[in-house]
Amino acid sequence: MPGQKQTTLEDARDYCMVGCIENFIQGKQPPWSDGRYNSPKYIELALNNGVCMHSGVQIGPKTGDVTEFDTMDKFLDSLYKQMDFGASQYARIFKNENERYDRYNYMQPFLSCFCYPCIERALDINDGGALYPSVHGAGCMGIATFANSLAAIELNVFDKKEITMTELKKALVNDFAGYEDIQAKLLASPKYGNDDDYVDKYAVWYVRVHDEIFSKHKTRDGGSFYTAIASNISNIPAGLEIAATPDGRKDKAPLSDAASPMHGSDKNGPTSSLNSLAKPDYTRVACGTVVNQKYSRSMFVNDEKRRRLLDLIKVYFKNGGQEIQINSVSREVLLDAIENPEKYNDLVVRVSGFSAYYNTLSREVKLDILQRTEHG
Amino acid sequence: MVEGFISNIQHFSIGDGPGIRTTVFMQGCNLMCPWCHNPETIPREPVLMFFKSMCANCGHCVQLCKEDVHSIIDSLHVIDLQNCIHCGNCQKACNGSLKLSGKVMTLSEVFMNIYKDVSYFEESKGGVTISGGEPMLQSDFVEALSKMCKEKDIHVIIDTAGCVPFAEFLKVIPYTDTFYYDIKGDRYVYDNYVFGDYDLVISNLAKLITKGYDVRIRIPLIPQVNDSVEVMRTVYTTLKNLGVTKVSILPFHRLGSGKYDALNQEYGFKNTKELSKKKIVEIVDIFESIEVEIENH
Numbered sequence: 271m272p273g274q275k276q277t278t279l280e281d282a283r284d285y286c287m288v289g290c291i292e293n294f295i296q297g298k299q300p301p302w303s304d305g306r307y308n309s310p311k312y313i314e315l316a317l318n319n320g321v322c323m324h325s326g327v328q329i330g331p332k333t334g335d336v337t338e339f340d341t342m343d344k345f346l347d348s349l350y351k352q353m354d355f356g357a358s359q360y361a362r363i364f365k366n367e368n369e370r371y372d373r374y375n376y377m378q379p380f381l382s383c384f385c386y387p388c389i390e391r392a393l394d395i396n397d398g399g400a401l402y403p404s405v406h407g408a409g410c411m412g413i414a415t416f417a418n419s420l421a422a423i424e425l426n427v428f429d430k431k432e433i434t435m436t437e438l439k440k441a442l443v444n445d446f447a448g449y450e451d452i453q454a455k456l457l458a459s460p461k462y463g464n465d466d467d468y469v470d471k472y473a474v475w476y477v478r479v480h481d482e483i484f485s486k487h488k489t490r491d492g493g494s495f496y497t498a499i500a501s502n503i504s505n506i507p508a509g510l511e512i513a514a515t516p517d518g519r520k521d522k523a524p525l526s527d528a529a530s531p532m533h534g535s536d537k538n539g540p541t542s543s544l545n546s547l548a549k550p551d552y553t554r555v556a557c558g559t560v561v562n563q564k565y566s567r568s569m570f571v572n573d574e575k576r577r578r579l580l581d582l583i584k585v586y587f588k589n590g591g592q593e594i595q596i597n598s599v600s601r602e603v604l605l606d607a608i609e610n611p612e613k614y615n616d617l618v619v620r621v622s623g624f625s626a627y628y629n630t631l632s633r634e635v636k637l638d639i640l641q642r643t644e645h646g
Numbered sequence: 647m648v649e650g651f652i653s654n655i656q657h658f659s660i661g662d663g664p665g666i667r668t669t670v671f672m673q674g675c676n677l678m679c680p681w682c683h684n685p686e687t688i689p690r691e692p693v694l695m696f697f698k699s700m701c702a703n704c705g706h707c708v709q710l711c712k713e714d715v716h717s718i719i720d721s722l723h724v725i726d727l728q729n730c731i732h733c734g735n736c737q738k739a740c741n742g743s744l745k746l747s748g749k750v751m752t753l754s755e756v757f758m759n760i761y762k763d764v765s766y767f768e769e770s771k772g773g774v775t776i777s778g779g780e781p782m783l784q785s786d787f788v789e790a791l792s793k794m795c796k797e798k799d800i801h802v803i804i805d806t807a808g809c810v811p812f813a814e815f816l817k818v819i820p821y822t823d824t825f826y827y828d829i830k831g832d833r834y835v836y837d838n839y840v841f842g843d844y845d846l847v848i849s850n851l852a853k854l855i856t857k858g859y860d861v862r863i864r865i866p867l868i869p870q871v872n873d874s875v876e877v878m879r880t881v882y883t884t885l886k887n888l889g890v891t892k893v894s895i896l897p898f899h900r901l902g903s904g905k906y907d908a909l910n911q912e913y914g915f916k917n918t919k920e921l922s923k924k925k926i927v928e929i930v931d932i933f934e935s936i937e938v939e940i941e942n943h
Contacts, residue, residue: 454709458738465762518739534741539657541666541763578660581770589765611700612741618658629700629742632904 277402291500291558291593292407297386300400300491301378304407304498304557305364307484308508309476310415310515310525312356316349317439323513331355337435342424346475349420354483357408361487361495364406368490373397403493407557410480411501411508413473414462414526418517418535421469422459442514445521457518463531465542470549477550498557499529499550528560534615537627540582543616548589561594566619566628570598604628608636647754650787653687653747653779655759658766661941663803663824665772668760670791672778673748677807677840679830680914681868683902687779692732692748695908696725700743707736707744745908753787757794764800773801773823782806785814792821808850809842815850824860827851829893831872832880839871852888863893864941867929869918873898878932885936892937895929897921 281295288294288302312330314323320330333348370376373396381395382388388399426433433441433452441449460469480497487495501508509524517532519525526532529547536543540563547561569575583594599617607614607628617628628636651673659669674690675682686693694715703723707716713729716736723743734746760774767773774795781788781804792802804818805826829847830836836844854861863885867873872881885893898921906913930938 450705451709454706454739457706458710458735537742541657541668541766545762575660578658578666578770581666582658582766585765585769588769612702615742627742630697630745630904631901632907633699635901635904 281402290502291498291560293556293558295402297384298401299385300395300402300404301381302405302407303364303368303489304409305360306409306411306501306504306508307357307360307480308412308511309353309410309480310412310419311512312349312352313416313419313515314442314513315352315356316345317435317442317516320352323443324511337439339435340428342420342428345423346420350479350483353479357480357483357487360408361484365490368406371396398491403491404489405493405496405557406489407496407498408480408484409498409500409504409557410476411505412525413476413499413529414532414535415515415517415519416476417462417469417472418459418526418532419515419519420472420475421461422456422516422518425459425468426455438516442516445514446518453518456516459517461517461532461535461537462526463536463543463546464538465545467549470546473546474550477552477554481554494556496557497555499552499555499559500557501525501528501560527562530560530562531616533613536616540618541585544582544586544591544594545589548586548591552590552592555592559592561591562597563594564597564599564603564617566599566604566617568619604636608633647752648787648790649750649752650756650784650791651690652749652751652756653684655756657763659775662775662777662805663773663826664801665770666763666766667772667775667803668763668767669775669777670756670760670781672776672781672784672788674783675778675780675807676783676809677780677830677842679840679866681866681871681898683899683905684779685902685905685909685911685913686745686747689748690783692746693909694725694727694730694732694736695745695747695905696723696910697743697745697904697908698723700741702741702743704741706739710735710739753790753794756791760795760800761798764798767800771801773803775803775805775826777805777826780807780809782808782810782814782818785810785817789817789821792818796821807840807842808847810850811846812850812853815854819857819859822859824862825854827854827861827863829863829865829881829885832877832884835872835877848884848888855888855890863890864896865893866896866898867921867926868898868915869921873921873925873929875928875932878929882932882934882936890936892939893933894939894941895926896941897926 285293286296292302294302315330316333317336319335320328320332322329330352333351339345373394376396377394378396382399385395385400387401388395391399393399427435441452446453460466462469462473484495484497505525505527510522514521531543552559586594607617611629614628619628653671653673656669659667662669671687673687675688686695701723703718703721705718708718713731715726715730717724732746737744737746776788795802801823802821803824803826804822807828830840833844836842903913903916
């Protein structure tokens with residue numbers, strides 16, 4: 271188990287899953303905890319010298335006026351400081367909360383029964399009974415929103431110099447109203463999930479930096495802070511806390527989901543998407559990642575097609591991927607996708623001798639596939 | 647530098663040969679099959695497809711187009727293709743309702759794009775399929791591309807309708823594992839529907855088979871065009887005499903109809919019904935001594 275340096279190999283191999291993706295040393299570890307870290311918010315803070323765009327309050331450190339920056343590296347340095355400060359605050363808030371559950375106020379006799387050392391030592395699981403300390407997982411959100419935003423800044427502000435930092439900030443403050451040209455350019459910039467290093471390098475950076483800033487912290491009994499690239503559905507409420515972002519995303523709109531590309535922006539098929547997703551070093555993500563991919567039921571109709579999906583997953587794991595969940599699309603979703611195509615840009619369906627994006631098909635074909643699905 | 651005129655490069659293609667494949671659709675065809683399910687690949691110039699039903703009328707394309715092709719009038723996206731220079735900028739921020747077919751790409755651009763998926767090819771015993779359009783119309787490019795693939799041990803299929811001089815085949819033969827070779831019908835079908843040289847198609851096929859190359863015959867079965875017993879008997883006899891032992895039959899489907907709408911073209915097969923199972927069995931029965939595989943959509 272990466273990151274759990276103090277764990278013996280024997281115990282590590284006896285790990286189990288707790289929750290969805292978090293790994294855990296069964297029978298030897300106190301309860302797990304996790305939280306959510308709103309990563310793209312720190313891009314907002316870096317752009318505004320630590321000031322929140324929603325409240326106007328200084329909530330991050332003063333890291334400099336971005337309009338005076340002449341390189342992307344200077345921006346990344348500021349962003350790093352904002353994120354590092356944010357991680358410290360996160361750790362403080364977590365510890366305040368966590369300390370309420372101390373050995374005096376929160377004894378856990380039931381859990382202690384399932385922890386071997388508790389019995390040997392005759393101590394509660396929260397009172398030194400467990401062999402290993404408790405660990406915490408910081409669920410880092412919006413990796414694609416984050417990477418796309420950085421790529422858009424690099425391309426438009428520093429590389430092509432088509433948008434100045436001042437213009438970009440104005441466009442974001444106004445939620446792109448009156449700045450539609452800027453929003454279009456930002457949306458047209460490279461997007462995570464298309465096997466394009468220009469943007470994928472920022473996902474690599476994201477994973478490395480989150481590990482660096484969180485691994486500095488310890489839980490109250492000395493355990494590690496891990497990172498997770500997962501958000502369940504928190505990417506939606508998290509988006510409410512963030513103003514418009516440099517990837518072209520509007521104020522309060524949802525962030526990208528878990529470790530997946532931004533909804534609908536991976537346009538080159540599942541192999542390109544997984545090639546992007548395999549680039550970050552996930553051995554730094556000890557609390558796990560979640561990748562969602564959707565396929566229609568027709569991808570599962572015979573052994574031949576199922577084998578292709580299996581091959582796809584095998585390659586992803588060989589390339590360093592941790593977890594992937596393949597979803598077969600229900601009839602309800604296909605119906606909804608007819609009415610609301612903009613929500614389903616990444617939906618791949620088996621059409622004839624080929625697979626196609628559902629949205630590129632005519633209404634009749636969609637109805638046709640809908641019927642097939644019903645019978646399939 | 648060799649350049650190719652490309653319609654689209656499709657990853658995770660699983661219907662164009664064994665394993666996980668990347669299919670390179672070449673732009674431009676010299677046949678005019680009226681049932682074609684990839685009509686955007688026929689013209690030898692770029693075309694912009696507009697899938698109206700997907701358009702959110704967001705206007706991002708209006709901002710990105712420098713030629714005033716796109717406008718939003720009364721909250722609706724209106725296109726005037728007259729000034730379109732086919733730069734493809736408009737599709738960059740689009741949800742997918744705009745799609746440019748026909749882009750000049752260098753050999754290395756195309757190869758690098760393919761090579762990214764090489765681990766999937768290895769795992770699944772897949773490879774590259776060069777299709778179209780008619781890939782053999784760009785035989786110099788296809789030769790160079792398939793040669794590069796072979797140097798990296800990537801399996802190559804060329805999907806052709808065969809209506810080109812045999813000299814074009816000679817260029818690609820050394821680097822091609824399998825030819826997918828379309829037979830659209832008898833002489834009448836070639837003369838009256840697809841407008842191609844029947845004798846050329848058949849003589850090329852004969853040469854490929856005689857020389858022992860791996861050829862897989864594919865026959866699209868199209869209602870009222872080639873689905874009669876007479877036409878298929880002629881096809882059967884011709885193929886049998888050439889020593890063909892196995893064919894694939896691809897029954898008609900209407901899945902390309904959305905593309906005709908997107909190209910603002912009339913689709914002559916819009917109301918044509920798919921073939922019944924009974925009808926397909928009847929045709930299969932004609933191919934007595936040739937093994938038939940049905941490739942359903």
